[in-house]
Amino acid sequence: MSHYVDFNHALVDYILKAYDYIIAGAGAAGLSLAYRLASSSLKDSSVLLLDRDAKDSNDRTWCFWAAESGPFEHIVFKKWPALKFSEERGSYGGSLGSLEYKMIRGQDFYREVRQKLKAFTNFEFRQERIQGIEDTASGAVVRTDQEAYFAPVVFNSCLFPESVEKAVPPHFLWQHFAGWRIQTEEPMFKTDEGLLMDFRTPQYGSARFFYVLPLSEREALVEYTIFSSEKLQPGYYQQALATYLQQQWQLRPEAYRIAEHEAGAIPMTDQRMPARYGRHTINIGTMAGAVKPTTGYAFKNIQRQADQLIQQMEQGLPLNAQLKAPQRFRFYDRLLLNILQHFGEEGKTVFCRLFRYNRMSAILSFLEERTHLLQEVRIFATLPIITFLRAVGRVYLMPVVRKLWPESRASDWMPPRKAPLPLKENQKLL
Ligand SMILES: Cc1cc2nc3c(=O)[nH]c(=O)nc-3n(C[C@H](O)[C@H](O)[C@H](O)COP(=O)(O)OP(=O)(O)OC[C@H]3O[C@@H](n4cnc5c(N)ncnc54)[C@H](O)[C@@H]3O)c2cc1C
Incomplete structure:
Protein backbone atom coordinates (compact mmCIF):
# COMPACT_ATOMS: atom_id res chain seq x y z
CA MET A 1 0.00 0.00 0.00
CA SER A 2 1.25 3.47 -0.76
CA HIS A 3 0.61 6.12 1.87
CA TYR A 4 2.20 9.36 2.90
CA VAL A 5 4.68 9.28 5.80
CA ASP A 6 6.09 12.66 6.77
CA PHE A 7 9.67 11.63 7.57
CA ASN A 8 12.34 14.19 8.15
CA HIS A 9 14.61 13.79 5.11
CA ALA A 10 17.88 14.05 7.04
CA LEU A 11 16.60 11.48 9.50
CA VAL A 12 15.56 9.17 6.68
CA ASP A 13 19.01 9.47 5.11
CA TYR A 14 20.58 8.72 8.47
CA ILE A 15 18.42 5.75 9.39
CA LEU A 16 17.89 4.14 5.98
CA LYS A 17 20.24 3.25 3.18
CA ALA A 18 19.61 5.87 0.54
CA TYR A 19 20.04 5.72 -3.25
CA ASP A 20 19.38 8.07 -6.15
CA TYR A 21 16.98 5.54 -7.68
CA ILE A 22 15.38 2.30 -6.53
CA ILE A 23 14.09 -0.14 -9.12
CA ALA A 24 11.48 -2.26 -7.32
CA GLY A 25 11.13 -5.43 -9.42
CA ALA A 26 14.03 -6.50 -11.63
CA GLY A 27 12.13 -8.24 -14.44
CA ALA A 28 11.82 -7.14 -18.05
CA ALA A 29 10.89 -3.52 -17.25
CA GLY A 30 13.20 -2.99 -14.26
CA LEU A 31 16.24 -4.49 -15.98
CA SER A 32 15.55 -2.73 -19.30
CA LEU A 33 15.50 0.57 -17.42
CA ALA A 34 18.70 -0.25 -15.48
CA TYR A 35 20.43 -1.27 -18.73
CA ARG A 36 19.57 2.08 -20.34
CA LEU A 37 20.52 4.02 -17.17
CA ALA A 38 24.00 2.49 -17.30
CA SER A 39 24.46 3.86 -20.83
CA SER A 40 22.99 7.29 -20.11
CA SER A 41 24.39 10.53 -18.71
CA LEU A 42 22.98 9.35 -15.35
CA LYS A 43 25.21 6.29 -15.21
CA ASP A 44 27.01 7.50 -12.07
CA SER A 45 23.80 7.60 -10.03
CA SER A 46 23.46 5.11 -7.20
CA VAL A 47 20.83 2.54 -8.15
CA LEU A 48 19.34 -0.28 -6.07
CA LEU A 49 17.60 -3.14 -7.89
CA LEU A 50 15.31 -5.28 -5.74
CA ASP A 51 13.70 -8.57 -6.69
CA ARG A 52 12.47 -11.57 -4.73
CA ASP A 53 13.95 -13.89 -7.40
CA ALA A 54 17.57 -14.41 -8.39
CA LYS A 55 16.58 -13.79 -12.06
CA ASP A 56 18.96 -16.39 -13.41
CA SER A 57 16.59 -19.00 -14.84
CA ASN A 58 14.85 -19.22 -18.20
CA ASP A 59 11.47 -18.32 -16.68
CA ARG A 60 10.08 -17.01 -20.01
CA THR A 61 10.89 -16.26 -23.61
CA TRP A 62 9.92 -13.00 -25.25
CA CYS A 63 8.82 -12.81 -28.87
CA PHE A 64 8.13 -9.63 -30.78
CA TRP A 65 8.41 -8.31 -34.30
CA ALA A 66 10.57 -5.45 -35.53
CA ALA A 67 12.22 -4.12 -38.66
CA GLU A 68 14.97 -2.32 -36.79
CA SER A 69 17.63 -3.61 -34.38
CA GLY A 70 16.95 -2.92 -30.71
CA PRO A 71 19.42 -2.66 -27.81
CA PHE A 72 19.14 -6.43 -27.24
CA GLU A 73 19.67 -7.46 -30.88
CA HIS A 74 22.89 -9.29 -30.04
CA ILE A 75 21.08 -11.68 -27.69
CA VAL A 76 18.20 -12.46 -30.07
CA PHE A 77 18.12 -16.26 -29.95
CA LYS A 78 16.18 -16.88 -33.17
CA LYS A 79 14.50 -14.84 -35.93
CA TRP A 80 11.84 -15.85 -38.47
CA PRO A 81 11.33 -13.86 -41.69
CA ALA A 82 7.92 -15.50 -42.26
CA LEU A 83 4.87 -16.43 -40.15
CA LYS A 84 1.91 -18.70 -40.85
CA PHE A 85 -1.66 -18.98 -39.51
CA SER A 86 -3.62 -22.25 -39.73
CA GLU A 87 -7.29 -23.17 -39.47
CA GLU A 88 -9.43 -25.99 -40.86
CA ARG A 89 -9.91 -24.15 -44.19
CA GLY A 90 -6.18 -23.74 -44.84
CA SER A 91 -2.99 -21.89 -43.96
CA TYR A 92 -2.19 -18.25 -44.68
CA GLY A 93 0.68 -15.86 -44.19
CA GLY A 94 4.18 -15.83 -45.50
CA SER A 95 6.95 -13.26 -45.64
CA LEU A 96 6.89 -10.40 -43.13
CA GLY A 97 8.53 -8.01 -45.58
CA SER A 98 10.96 -5.77 -43.74
CA LEU A 99 9.84 -7.17 -40.36
CA GLU A 100 11.27 -10.14 -38.52
CA TYR A 110 19.00 -11.54 -17.39
CA ARG A 111 22.64 -12.58 -17.97
CA GLU A 112 23.27 -9.76 -20.43
CA VAL A 113 21.95 -7.04 -18.08
CA ARG A 114 23.78 -8.49 -15.10
CA GLN A 115 27.01 -8.66 -17.11
CA LYS A 116 26.71 -5.02 -18.13
CA LEU A 117 25.91 -3.80 -14.61
CA ARG A 129 10.84 -9.59 -1.06
CA ILE A 130 9.28 -6.12 -1.21
CA GLN A 131 6.47 -5.62 1.29
CA GLY A 132 5.48 -2.04 0.62
CA ILE A 133 6.43 1.34 -0.80
CA GLU A 134 5.58 4.40 1.26
CA ASP A 135 5.78 8.04 0.29
CA THR A 136 7.77 10.54 2.33
CA ALA A 137 8.02 14.30 1.82
CA SER A 138 11.06 13.96 -0.39
CA GLY A 139 10.92 10.46 -1.82
CA ALA A 140 9.76 6.94 -1.05
CA VAL A 141 10.74 4.19 1.37
CA VAL A 142 10.79 0.64 0.05
CA ARG A 143 10.31 -1.94 2.79
CA THR A 144 11.47 -5.49 2.19
CA ASP A 145 11.44 -8.63 4.35
CA GLN A 146 14.99 -7.67 5.41
CA GLU A 147 15.45 -3.89 5.39
CA ALA A 148 14.08 -0.52 4.32
CA TYR A 149 15.62 1.72 1.66
CA PHE A 150 15.04 5.29 0.58
CA ALA A 151 15.26 7.08 -2.77
CA PRO A 152 13.84 10.33 -4.12
CA VAL A 153 12.49 8.31 -7.08
CA VAL A 154 11.33 4.68 -7.09
CA PHE A 155 10.34 2.68 -10.19
CA SER A 163 -6.70 1.60 -6.45
CA VAL A 164 -6.64 -0.87 -9.33
CA GLU A 165 -7.12 -3.89 -7.12
CA LYS A 166 -10.28 -2.36 -5.70
CA ALA A 167 -11.72 -1.26 -9.05
CA VAL A 168 -13.72 -3.87 -10.95
CA PRO A 169 -12.11 -3.94 -14.40
CA PRO A 170 -14.54 -3.56 -17.30
CA HIS A 171 -13.06 -6.71 -18.87
CA PHE A 172 -10.57 -9.17 -17.49
CA LEU A 173 -9.27 -12.40 -19.00
CA TRP A 174 -6.13 -14.45 -18.71
CA GLN A 175 -4.00 -15.39 -21.68
CA HIS A 176 -2.80 -18.61 -20.10
CA PHE A 177 -0.50 -21.06 -21.75
CA ALA A 178 1.86 -23.95 -21.33
CA GLY A 179 4.37 -25.33 -23.76
CA TRP A 180 7.26 -27.62 -24.43
CA ARG A 181 10.57 -27.29 -26.22
CA ILE A 182 10.64 -30.57 -28.07
CA GLN A 183 13.41 -32.37 -29.93
CA THR A 184 12.52 -34.86 -32.65
CA GLU A 185 14.58 -37.64 -34.19
CA GLU A 186 13.49 -36.84 -37.73
CA PRO A 187 13.73 -33.37 -39.34
CA MET A 188 10.18 -31.97 -38.96
CA PHE A 189 10.24 -28.18 -39.04
CA LYS A 190 10.81 -25.39 -41.57
CA THR A 191 13.34 -23.22 -39.79
CA ASP A 192 12.50 -19.94 -41.55
CA GLU A 193 8.78 -19.92 -40.77
CA GLY A 194 6.96 -19.73 -37.42
CA LEU A 195 3.39 -20.92 -36.91
CA LEU A 196 1.91 -17.96 -35.03
CA MET A 197 -1.57 -19.44 -34.45
CA ASP A 198 -3.04 -22.83 -35.24
CA PHE A 199 -6.77 -22.82 -34.52
CA ARG A 200 -7.32 -26.44 -35.55
CA THR A 201 -8.61 -27.34 -32.11
CA PRO A 202 -12.06 -27.30 -30.40
CA GLN A 203 -12.84 -24.03 -28.68
CA TYR A 204 -15.04 -25.17 -25.74
CA GLY A 205 -16.44 -21.67 -25.21
CA SER A 206 -13.11 -19.78 -25.12
CA ALA A 207 -10.66 -18.91 -27.89
CA ARG A 208 -7.72 -21.34 -27.87
CA PHE A 209 -4.93 -22.19 -30.28
CA PHE A 210 -1.44 -23.64 -30.56
CA TYR A 211 1.74 -22.05 -31.81
CA VAL A 212 4.92 -23.67 -33.06
CA LEU A 213 8.22 -21.82 -33.30
CA PRO A 214 10.93 -23.97 -34.92
CA LEU A 215 14.41 -23.54 -33.46
CA SER A 216 15.97 -25.99 -35.92
CA GLU A 217 14.76 -28.75 -38.22
CA ARG A 218 14.58 -31.06 -35.22
CA GLU A 219 13.62 -28.66 -32.42
CA ALA A 220 10.61 -26.41 -31.75
CA LEU A 221 8.76 -24.53 -29.04
CA VAL A 222 5.12 -25.69 -29.03
CA GLU A 223 2.59 -23.84 -26.87
CA TYR A 224 -1.11 -24.22 -26.09
CA THR A 225 -2.77 -20.85 -25.38
CA ILE A 226 -6.27 -20.06 -24.09
CA PHE A 227 -8.06 -16.73 -23.55
CA SER A 228 -10.44 -17.22 -20.61
CA SER A 229 -11.37 -15.95 -17.16
CA GLN A 248 -1.50 -32.32 -36.60
CA TRP A 249 2.21 -33.26 -36.76
CA GLN A 250 1.93 -37.07 -36.66
CA LEU A 251 4.33 -37.04 -33.72
CA ARG A 252 3.67 -39.84 -31.27
CA PRO A 253 5.14 -39.27 -27.74
CA GLU A 254 8.03 -41.66 -28.43
CA ALA A 255 9.05 -39.58 -31.48
CA TYR A 256 10.09 -36.53 -29.45
CA ARG A 257 11.84 -35.58 -26.23
CA ILE A 258 10.60 -32.73 -24.02
CA ALA A 259 13.72 -30.67 -23.31
CA GLU A 260 12.04 -27.81 -21.43
CA HIS A 261 8.63 -26.77 -20.02
CA GLU A 262 7.18 -23.26 -20.03
CA ALA A 263 3.95 -22.01 -18.50
CA GLY A 264 2.54 -18.61 -17.72
CA ALA A 265 -0.38 -16.26 -17.70
CA ILE A 266 -0.64 -12.70 -18.95
CA PRO A 267 -3.51 -10.41 -17.88
CA MET A 268 -5.73 -9.19 -20.74
CA THR A 269 -7.69 -6.21 -19.51
CA ASP A 270 -8.86 -2.76 -20.48
CA GLN A 271 -8.30 -1.66 -16.89
CA ARG A 272 -6.23 1.52 -17.10
CA MET A 273 -3.11 1.33 -14.99
CA PRO A 274 -2.11 4.49 -13.08
CA ALA A 275 1.13 6.23 -14.04
CA ARG A 276 2.24 6.35 -10.39
CA TYR A 277 2.10 4.06 -7.41
CA GLY A 278 2.72 6.97 -5.07
CA ARG A 279 3.85 10.58 -5.31
CA HIS A 280 7.48 9.58 -5.81
CA THR A 281 6.94 6.11 -7.26
CA ILE A 282 6.65 5.71 -11.02
CA ASN A 283 5.00 2.58 -12.40
CA ILE A 284 6.78 0.78 -15.23
CA GLY A 285 6.17 -2.33 -17.35
CA THR A 286 2.94 -4.26 -16.82
CA MET A 287 2.08 -1.94 -13.91
CA ALA A 288 2.17 1.02 -16.32
CA GLY A 289 -0.02 -0.65 -18.97
CA ALA A 290 2.75 -2.01 -21.23
CA VAL A 291 0.76 -5.15 -22.09
CA LYS A 292 -1.37 -4.83 -25.24
CA PRO A 293 -4.76 -5.98 -23.84
CA ALA A 298 4.61 -6.21 -23.95
CA PHE A 299 8.34 -6.56 -24.58
CA LYS A 300 8.61 -3.85 -27.23
CA ASN A 301 6.39 -1.47 -25.28
CA ILE A 302 8.62 -2.04 -22.25
CA GLN A 303 11.66 -1.00 -24.34
CA ARG A 304 9.84 2.11 -25.52
CA GLN A 305 8.86 2.95 -21.94
CA ALA A 306 12.51 2.65 -20.83
CA ASP A 307 13.67 4.96 -23.66
CA GLN A 308 10.96 7.48 -22.80
CA LEU A 309 11.88 7.53 -19.11
CA ILE A 310 15.60 7.97 -19.75
CA GLN A 311 14.84 10.90 -22.04
CA GLN A 312 12.61 12.50 -19.37
CA MET A 313 15.23 11.92 -16.66
CA GLU A 314 18.04 13.38 -18.74
CA PHE A 329 -7.03 1.36 -30.35
CA ARG A 330 -8.44 1.18 -26.81
CA PHE A 331 -11.91 1.10 -28.41
CA TYR A 332 -10.92 -1.84 -30.68
CA ASP A 333 -9.29 -3.65 -27.75
CA ARG A 334 -12.38 -3.21 -25.60
CA LEU A 335 -14.70 -4.66 -28.25
CA LEU A 336 -12.48 -7.70 -28.85
CA LEU A 337 -12.06 -8.28 -25.11
CA ASN A 338 -15.84 -8.16 -24.73
CA ILE A 339 -16.26 -10.74 -27.49
CA LEU A 340 -13.55 -12.99 -26.05
CA GLN A 341 -14.94 -12.73 -22.54
CA HIS A 342 -18.63 -13.30 -23.25
CA PHE A 343 -18.67 -15.18 -26.56
CA GLY A 344 -15.25 -16.82 -26.55
CA GLU A 345 -16.00 -19.16 -29.45
CA GLU A 346 -16.52 -16.18 -31.75
CA GLY A 347 -12.89 -15.25 -31.17
CA LYS A 348 -11.88 -18.01 -33.56
CA THR A 349 -14.04 -16.54 -36.34
CA VAL A 350 -12.53 -13.10 -35.75
CA PHE A 351 -8.93 -14.38 -35.89
CA CYS A 352 -9.56 -16.68 -38.86
CA ARG A 353 -11.08 -13.89 -40.96
CA LEU A 354 -8.35 -11.45 -39.89
CA PHE A 355 -5.60 -13.77 -41.13
CA ARG A 356 -7.52 -15.18 -44.12
CA TYR A 357 -8.11 -11.78 -45.72
CA ASN A 358 -5.18 -9.58 -44.68
CA ARG A 359 -1.43 -9.59 -45.27
CA MET A 360 0.63 -10.76 -42.29
CA SER A 361 2.71 -7.55 -42.25
CA ALA A 362 -0.48 -5.41 -42.26
CA ILE A 363 -1.88 -7.43 -39.34
CA LEU A 364 1.32 -7.02 -37.33
CA SER A 365 1.32 -3.24 -37.92
CA PHE A 366 -2.32 -3.13 -36.79
CA LEU A 367 -1.59 -5.15 -33.64
CA GLU A 368 1.30 -2.80 -32.91
CA GLU A 369 -1.03 0.20 -33.26
CA ARG A 370 0.97 1.64 -36.15
CA THR A 371 -1.79 1.67 -38.80
CA HIS A 372 -3.78 4.65 -40.10
CA LEU A 373 -7.55 4.89 -39.86
CA LEU A 374 -8.05 3.94 -43.51
CA GLN A 375 -5.95 0.78 -43.11
CA GLU A 376 -8.00 -0.09 -40.03
CA VAL A 377 -11.28 0.39 -41.93
CA ARG A 378 -9.96 -2.03 -44.57
CA ILE A 379 -9.09 -4.58 -41.88
CA PHE A 380 -12.45 -4.24 -40.09
CA ALA A 381 -14.25 -4.71 -43.42
CA THR A 382 -12.88 -8.28 -43.44
CA LEU A 383 -14.09 -9.07 -39.89
CA VAL A 400 -27.19 3.48 -20.71
CA VAL A 401 -30.27 1.23 -20.97
CA ARG A 402 -29.61 -0.15 -17.49
CA LYS A 403 -29.23 3.35 -16.08
CA LEU A 404 -32.43 4.63 -17.67
CA TRP A 405 -34.51 1.50 -16.97
CA PRO A 406 -32.92 -0.31 -14.02
CA GLU A 407 -35.82 -2.80 -13.99
CA SER A 408 -35.26 -3.81 -17.63
CA ARG A 409 -33.91 -7.24 -18.46
CA ALA A 410 -30.96 -5.71 -20.35
CA SER A 411 -28.49 -7.74 -18.31
CA ASP A 412 -30.05 -10.93 -19.72
CA TRP A 413 -28.34 -10.11 -23.02
CA MET A 414 -24.96 -10.54 -21.39
CA PRO A 415 -24.36 -14.21 -20.62
CA PRO A 416 -22.29 -15.01 -17.54
CA ARG A 417 -18.56 -15.52 -18.06
CA LYS A 418 -18.09 -19.08 -19.19
CA ALA A 419 -15.88 -21.30 -17.10
CA PRO A 420 -13.31 -23.22 -19.13
CA LEU A 421 -13.81 -26.91 -19.52
CA PRO A 422 -12.34 -28.93 -16.62
CA LEU A 423 -9.99 -31.78 -17.42
CA LYS A 424 -11.68 -35.15 -17.63
CA GLU A 425 -9.93 -38.42 -18.15
CA ASN A 426 -9.57 -39.41 -21.79
CA GLN A 427 -11.28 -36.24 -22.85
CA LYS A 428 -11.09 -35.74 -26.60
CA LEU A 429 -9.32 -32.45 -27.27
CA LEU A 430 -9.09 -32.44 -31.04
C1 LIG B 1 5.59 -16.72 -19.42
C2 LIG B 1 5.42 -15.38 -20.11
C3 LIG B 1 5.76 -15.26 -21.44
C4 LIG B 1 5.63 -14.00 -22.07
N1 LIG B 1 5.97 -13.90 -23.39
C5 LIG B 1 5.90 -12.70 -23.98
C6 LIG B 1 6.30 -12.57 -25.33
O1 LIG B 1 6.65 -13.53 -26.00
N2 LIG B 1 6.29 -11.33 -25.89
C7 LIG B 1 5.88 -10.23 -25.20
O2 LIG B 1 5.92 -9.12 -25.75
N3 LIG B 1 5.44 -10.34 -23.93
C8 LIG B 1 5.43 -11.54 -23.30
N4 LIG B 1 5.02 -11.64 -22.01
C9 LIG B 1 4.43 -10.44 -21.36
C10 LIG B 1 5.48 -9.47 -20.79
O3 LIG B 1 6.43 -9.12 -21.75
C11 LIG B 1 6.19 -10.08 -19.60
O4 LIG B 1 5.26 -10.40 -18.59
C12 LIG B 1 7.23 -9.13 -19.00
O5 LIG B 1 8.10 -9.90 -18.23
C13 LIG B 1 6.60 -8.02 -18.17
O6 LIG B 1 7.64 -7.25 -17.61
P1 LIG B 1 7.51 -6.59 -16.17
O7 LIG B 1 8.82 -6.04 -15.80
O8 LIG B 1 6.30 -5.71 -16.13
O9 LIG B 1 7.14 -7.83 -15.23
P2 LIG B 1 8.15 -8.99 -14.82
O10 LIG B 1 9.10 -9.29 -15.88
O11 LIG B 1 7.27 -10.09 -14.34
O12 LIG B 1 8.95 -8.35 -13.59
C14 LIG B 1 8.37 -8.09 -12.35
C15 LIG B 1 9.39 -8.52 -11.32
O13 LIG B 1 8.91 -8.17 -10.02
C16 LIG B 1 9.32 -9.21 -9.14
N5 LIG B 1 8.43 -9.16 -7.98
C17 LIG B 1 7.10 -9.33 -7.95
N6 LIG B 1 6.65 -9.16 -6.69
C18 LIG B 1 7.73 -8.88 -5.92
C19 LIG B 1 7.89 -8.61 -4.53
N7 LIG B 1 6.88 -8.57 -3.66
N8 LIG B 1 9.14 -8.37 -4.10
C20 LIG B 1 10.20 -8.39 -4.95
N9 LIG B 1 10.10 -8.64 -6.24
C21 LIG B 1 8.87 -8.89 -6.73
C22 LIG B 1 9.22 -10.48 -9.94
O14 LIG B 1 10.05 -11.50 -9.42
C23 LIG B 1 9.65 -10.01 -11.32
O15 LIG B 1 11.03 -10.25 -11.54
C24 LIG B 1 5.13 -12.88 -21.35
C25 LIG B 1 4.75 -13.05 -20.03
C26 LIG B 1 4.88 -14.29 -19.41
C27 LIG B 1 4.42 -14.40 -17.98
Missing part, protein backbone atom coordinates in the same frame (compact mmCIF):
# COMPACT_ATOMS: atom_id res chain seq x y z
CA TYR A 101 9.68 -12.14 -35.71
CA LYS A 102 12.32 -12.40 -32.96
CA MET A 103 12.81 -14.42 -29.80
CA ILE A 104 14.85 -13.51 -26.72
CA ARG A 105 15.27 -16.09 -23.96
CA GLY A 106 14.78 -14.86 -20.39
CA GLN A 107 18.07 -16.37 -19.17
CA ASP A 108 20.06 -14.58 -21.92
CA PHE A 109 18.37 -11.28 -21.15
CA LYS A 118 28.84 -5.72 -13.14
CA ALA A 119 31.16 -2.97 -14.39
CA PHE A 120 29.28 -0.41 -12.24
CA THR A 121 29.85 -0.50 -8.51
CA ASN A 122 27.08 2.10 -8.08
CA PHE A 123 24.44 -0.43 -9.29
CA GLU A 124 23.48 -2.87 -6.53
CA PHE A 125 21.21 -5.91 -6.79
CA ARG A 126 19.52 -7.36 -3.71
CA GLN A 127 17.35 -10.44 -3.63
CA GLU A 128 14.63 -9.45 -1.16
CA ASN A 156 7.74 0.02 -9.46
CA SER A 157 7.06 -3.04 -11.60
CA CYS A 158 6.11 -5.46 -8.83
CA LEU A 159 3.36 -4.05 -6.60
CA PHE A 160 -0.15 -3.80 -7.97
CA PRO A 161 -1.58 -0.33 -7.23
CA GLU A 162 -4.27 -0.63 -4.56
CA GLU A 230 -9.93 -18.95 -15.35
CA LYS A 231 -6.77 -20.98 -15.72
CA LEU A 232 -6.82 -24.77 -16.14
CA GLN A 233 -5.25 -27.66 -14.27
CA PRO A 234 -1.64 -28.25 -15.44
CA GLY A 235 -2.46 -31.72 -16.81
CA TYR A 236 -4.99 -30.27 -19.24
CA TYR A 237 -2.37 -28.31 -21.19
CA GLN A 238 -0.01 -31.31 -21.29
CA GLN A 239 -2.72 -33.56 -22.65
CA ALA A 240 -3.72 -30.96 -25.25
CA LEU A 241 -0.10 -30.58 -26.39
CA ALA A 242 0.40 -34.32 -26.78
CA THR A 243 -2.87 -34.70 -28.71
CA TYR A 244 -2.04 -31.77 -30.99
CA LEU A 245 1.44 -33.10 -31.82
CA GLN A 246 0.01 -36.49 -32.61
CA GLN A 247 -2.91 -35.31 -34.71
CA THR A 294 -5.77 -8.21 -26.75
CA THR A 295 -2.43 -9.84 -27.60
CA GLY A 296 -0.42 -10.00 -24.37
CA TYR A 297 2.66 -8.65 -26.15
CA GLN A 315 15.98 16.43 -19.60
CA GLY A 316 14.65 16.92 -16.05
CA LEU A 317 11.03 16.47 -17.16
CA PRO A 318 8.21 14.99 -15.05
CA LEU A 319 8.49 11.19 -15.17
CA ASN A 320 5.78 9.09 -16.79
CA ALA A 321 6.37 5.69 -18.40
CA GLN A 322 2.96 5.44 -20.05
CA LEU A 323 3.04 5.42 -23.85
CA LYS A 324 0.73 7.55 -25.91
CA ALA A 325 -1.42 5.75 -28.50
CA PRO A 326 -4.54 6.90 -30.37
CA GLN A 327 -7.67 6.27 -28.27
CA ARG A 328 -9.34 4.33 -31.07
CA PRO A 384 -17.54 -10.34 -38.79
CA ILE A 385 -19.13 -6.94 -38.49
CA ILE A 386 -22.32 -8.10 -36.70
CA THR A 387 -20.20 -9.65 -33.95
CA PHE A 388 -18.48 -6.30 -33.42
CA LEU A 389 -21.72 -4.29 -33.60
CA ARG A 390 -23.21 -6.53 -30.92
CA ALA A 391 -20.14 -5.86 -28.79
CA VAL A 392 -20.61 -2.09 -29.30
CA GLY A 393 -24.18 -2.57 -28.04
CA ARG A 394 -23.07 -4.52 -24.99
CA VAL A 395 -20.20 -2.19 -24.07
CA TYR A 396 -21.68 1.22 -24.81
CA LEU A 397 -25.50 0.99 -25.09
CA MET A 398 -26.38 -1.51 -22.41
CA PRO A 399 -25.00 0.58 -19.51
